[in-house]
Amino acid sequence: MTPHLRFAIVSDPHVALPHTVWRSPNRFHLVEVSIPALEQVFDHLSSLELDCVLMPGDLTQHGERENHDWLAQRLAALPFPVYVVPGNHDIIQRQGTDKTVGLSEFFQRYQAFGYDQQPYYLESLKPGIWLVGLNSIAFDPAGEQLYTGYLDQAQLDWLDQTLPQLRGDTVLVMIHHNVLEHLPGQSASTMGQRYMLKNAAALRSRLHSANALLLTGHLHVQDIAEQDGLWEITTGSLVSYPHPYRTVEMVVDEGRSQLSVQTHWVKAVPEWPDLLAHSHQWMSDRALPFMTKLLTSAPLHLEPEQAAQIAPQLKDFWA
Template sequence: MARLKRPTAPERVRLAVIADPHVSTRAEGTSKLFEHSLDHFEAAIDDIASRDVDAVLSPGDLTKDGEVWNADAVADALNALDVPVYAVPGNHDVPKDGDDHDAISVDTFADRFGPGSYPFHEEVGGLDVLGLNSAGNGDHLVDTHDGHVDADQREWLAGKLQRTDDPLIVVHHNLAAVTDQLRRHRDRVVEDMAIPPTMRETEAFVDVLANGDAALVLTGHFHLPLTGVDRGVREIATPTTCSFPQSYLLVNITPRGTDVRLVPIADQDGLELAHDRRARDSTTARGLTSIGAARLASMPLAVEDRA
């Protein structure tokens, strides 16, 4: 998917990045293929377990909507791994006003799927990993699926960027350059396509990233393999496991730079089914599917000169 100059690490660090599985054990249908979501997630976990990774990162949306039973299913699947898992919550992992069930709290999510709190700083090998919560909590963003890295987290991040070399940042929602790719596709190809919820105060967040010379931000949310650059900050958006193009990312970080590979977790029949279901689900789903297919056909999406 990409060959990047940065980040680098003193010795090789291999990470698996799994996003937006939307695990659901009691729902069916939609382009997310809820009835297959746990199978897809477990297939990704099984494959990751064979890849000799140092840790698993997730930009979130592990569950359909933060249901206790779905969080339990995610936790059971992750028990197959013997490496650390560091997840940040997605907008579907945190309580929302419209929920008709009791959703797990952000604190519970952090305890079960993250290092215990947000934001976080963890070291994997010689690599610093910084995780941020853009999805909100019980008091913030409960009435929207928009994202926001608030002022307190931005201040925390600015301090961390001053004291770390080439950290990797993990957050659910997307930066402007990637989001603008969806808007261009809408304007040129699918006029009635809606844009999924976006990040608020993106410029303020990018200010911190750019001023701190952040090299790479891993996101999820759009369910697509995408990349963009905002003021020198590279974003890699992680595809979903639940629907087309069912896959996760394998990220190798070495003294020479970073390689990002897309790993499919469905066979040919599964990919065809997911493409067909998503393309017929809605105008927006059709637009997102056509972007995803185009990006798969265009790989690698970014090749930076390391000479």
């Protein structure tokens, strides 16, 4: 029988219960719509015959325990399996605080969604199709998040042991940070690097011998990239314009995977009837500081005066 998998990708939902929303004039993420948008997506996906839903990180606004609890309970009520990995907004400190979850607590909370006894996992989705969930969130010696994606040696060693056992099968690899570039020169840009896995080459070298497909988030854009035969699908955020999510049909025939990828959008929620127009303006109005920093940082190194002239023309870069 030819393996067939039908799944959805819902990335960077940044769940924020109303009383937890950060009030910041410079905030890019329109987290006010996080829960109604997610509920609309789940309603749609529940009407489909899906094998699973994959969520590649930034599940919550900023690691709040209340928001993680709400999401874990909501996922448990869905009619299909859900698998998650953490994003940089999910585990802020290794040990956590009285209001935010730490590293070990995150994996305990999501044991029904991929995890067992370690912060990475292997799950059989269909005969001959596997899911590898990886953790790209790393911390400094003081336990503060590094805010750059990194795979620790334990995960690399585990991949060295695991991937040879899957040879001939199809492997979906879910990780929050980008492994391939999705913007020109992304890995050479100081701002672009923050969205990429720092030791991406180490992961790519291990995946080239596998029939692997990367699934990432973090960048808040929709893109599919290829490098040396390795493909990566990155999916935008539910709380950023244009509020996308994906459904994917995968058919594996004689070791070759064929995919049909469809994008869907949340265009309106009850209190935001013209969500796309509003969120586009929201992003545009807040873009100037980010674009100025992009222009004045490596590799462009523009003078502030030059950046001040160009940045307003790039206000729709993320929108």
